[in-house]
Amino acid sequence: MKIATYNVNSLRKRLPVVLGWLEQQQPDVLCLQETKVQDTEFPALALASTGYHTIFRGMKSYNGVAMLSRVIPDEICFGLDDGQDPDEARLVRAVINGITIINTYIPNGFKLDSPKYVYKLEWYKRLRVYFDKHLSPDRPVVWCGDMNVAPEPVDVHSPEKHLQHVCFHELARNAYKETVAWGFVDVFRKLYPDRQQFTFWDYLRPNSLDANKGWRIDHILATASLAERCTKVEVDIEPRRAAGSSDHTFLWAEFAL
């Protein structure tokens, strides 16, 4: 089973990229973040032509998640359900081929002194409670998406310069790790303990890709028994090289079921 994740940075802008990648890579599941499209404007028809089933929840301008699968997904849920803002455009959960898949677009946090950063840290805590409520670490579960955290120094270029960055700050990394510690394994890091491989390169530095000044902030995690069955993890850098690219690229993992 091949599961992929991609921060698309506007699905409507990136529709040809997504359609082409599905055709070329034939994943069983593709999780998208930052679709930036409300549900009434979602390009459902174009995606239906691929044969993939699509579930999605978006809003105007910002955020938005979608999950594409070759088979019909079950037990579809959006957002957190703890009575606070559910943030439905940031989380979708479904069961596909007997595996629960959670696709998240974690809040960025903006700046360390911003209320948005508090919200980000809190979001990770809420997510761990959500895992407790709905899932078991003993079951096969995949959690993937744009986590907006580079977990270790190797996961960002010039880490010493980014200690005060909301995606590398100690509290953000700890919040991420606390939630991972619920029972998830980062399958990229499991297969490649030392490899530096980014998934995001900033638009603001036109040479960031050639200079390989990026971040590994998109992740695929699995519960332990499923992680044991992970046979392959790759970052496909080619879509990031193409003109009119998202600032992220595709990450995918294969599991022997």
Add this chain to the structure above:
DNA sequence: ATGGCACGCATGGCGTGA
């Protein structure tokens, strides 16, 4: 030290991203 790019939109500037 600062600005740089991309996207969406009550679209000519701003909020947001990371």
